[in-house]
Amino acid sequence: MADNAFAARPYAQAVFEIARATGDFRSWSAFLQIAAGQVLDPELAKTLQAPGSDVDKIAVAMADVSCEQLDAGAFAGDGARTTASNFLRLLAENRRLAALPDIAGRYEQLRAQAENTLDVVLTSASAVDEGQQSRIAASLKQRLGREIRISIKLDSALIGGARLQIGDRVIDGSVRTGLDKLATALSA
Numbered sequence: 068m069a070d071n072a073f074a075a076r077p078y079a080q081a082v083f084e085i086a087r088a089t090g091d092f093r094s095w096s097a098f099l100q101i102a103a104g105q106v107l108d109p110e111l112a113k114t115l116q117a118p119g120s121d122v123d124k125i126a127v128a129m130a131d132v133s134c135e136q137l138d139a140g141a142f143a144g145d146g147a148r149t150t151a152s153n154f155l156r157l158l159a160e161n162r163r164l165a166a167l168p169d170i171a172g173r174y175e176q177l178r179a180q181a182e183n184t185l186d187v188v189l190t191s192a193s194a195v196d197e198g199q200q201s202r203i204a205a206s207l208k209q210r211l212g213r214e215i216r217i218s219i220k221l222d223s224a225l226i227g228g229a230r231l232q233i234g235d236r237v238i239d240g241s242v243r244t245g246l247d248k249l250a251t252a253l254s255a
Contacts, residue, residue: 078170091142099171191219
């Protein structure tokens with residue numbers, strides 16, 4: 068929703084500033100992803116929209132669940148857990164819990180910028196071994212001047228080849244796209 072994307076900016080910036088001050092980008096990323104996943108649950112979404120729902124209690128429960136699902140060592144002190152709980156309570160108070168997926172996405176953009184990293188999705192028709200991943204990451208690092216984090220998706224519909232998604236840019240070297248281009252050229 069466009070409204071959520073707009074509303075997400077200041078909240079994501081606030082969480083980013085907290086994470087930068089504590090030097091714990093990873094834990095906040097994980098926390099936001101878990102909390103965002105919770106609000107995408109249809110039952111919780113229905114509960115949040117129901118008249119008379121105690122959104123403050125829901126936010127506290129969400130924070131407890133999110134913090135419990137974090138890796139051991141994440142949010143080591145009680146202060147971070149309290150801050151996380153207060154953050155969700157603030158979102159609930161302002162009726163912005165539904166913006167959590169957008170907040171998490173914007174936070175990841177800010178984090179990547181600060182860490183000089185770039186998330187790349189490599190979609191392939193077949194498994195990509197570690198050596199291939201390393202060569203692709205090294206090539207992209209040299210070309211783009213940033214550390215590369217690759218995540219792999221498999222899609223047999225590509226037939227062969229691969230597709231790289233770097234932010235909003237796509238480099239498509241799949242056989243499927245090549246065949247589609249050939250079909251278009253032949254029909255013109």
